[in-house]
Amino acid sequence: xxxxxxxxxxxxxxxxxxxxxxxxxxxxxxxxxxxxxxxxxxxxxxxxxxxxxxxxxxxxxxxxxxxxxxxxxxxxxxxxxxxxxxxxxxxxxxxxxxxxxxxxxxxxxxxxxx
Amino acid sequence: xxxxxxxxxxxxxxxxxxxxxxxxxxxxxxxxxxxxxxxxxxxxxxxxxxxxxxxxxxxxxxxxxxxxxxxxxxxxxxxxxxxxxxxxxxxxxxxxxxxxxxxxxxxxxxxxxx
Numbered sequence: 001x002x003x004x005x006x007x008x009x010x011x012x013x014x015x016x017x018x019x020x021x022x023x024x025x026x027x028x029x030x031x032x033x034x035x036x037x038x039x040x041x042x043x044x045x046x047x048x049x050x051x052x053x054x055x056x057x058x059x060x061x062x063x064x065x066x067x068x069x070x071x072x073x074x075x076x077x078x079x080x081x082x083x084x085x086x087x088x089x090x091x092x093x094x095x096x097x098x099x100x101x102x103x104x105x106x107x108x109x110x111x112x113x114x
Numbered sequence: 115x116x117x118x119x120x121x122x123x124x125x126x127x128x129x130x131x132x133x134x135x136x137x138x139x140x141x142x143x144x145x146x147x148x149x150x151x152x153x154x155x156x157x158x159x160x161x162x163x164x165x166x167x168x169x170x171x172x173x174x175x176x177x178x179x180x181x182x183x184x185x186x187x188x189x190x191x192x193x194x195x196x197x198x199x200x201x202x203x204x205x206x207x208x209x210x211x212x213x214x215x216x217x218x219x220x221x222x223x224x225x226x227x228x
Binding site: 034041042043044045046049089091102104105106107 | 118154156157158216217219220
């Protein structure tokens, strides 16, 4: 896989490789972070979240890493598949959940090369 | 099937002609939100509702109205649409009980105002 900069509009990876999508957040008070996936023509879909008292959280083929020191969040996708092609958004918010105060990043378009 | 529905999916209208985009969820969620998505700007929250008869402004509320008379419905109203409201709109809902940001998004409504 490859590690890219803080934010790139597009990331191209080979099928089967690992993907790493990065995100920098701005609000030191944010204590809740989320990754969403948006496929073409569809609404965003929740992937995984992490609270600020954690550094790492794993799901199925995905891992989210949180570095509060540099306010950096990353999403790692293992063994990237064609179905992973989508735009990925990070979002930050405050504890307690709810409908307000969720700030989305600009998004990274993940392109899978055969 | 648990889902958020929006209608219409596509709408072309003229400046000043009032319109309503409907949103309905069947998951008994307390929280509902409206977002607009624009290239280069990501997702921005327009209005949100924490429960029936409780609504509040998000980041970009100007030119929009909402109402929450029933738990399942959260319509977005544009009293006098203008071309700068041409955008892709998403409705989302989430549960107060989970204390997370696992928002469920609708499929989107693409609005063009000429």
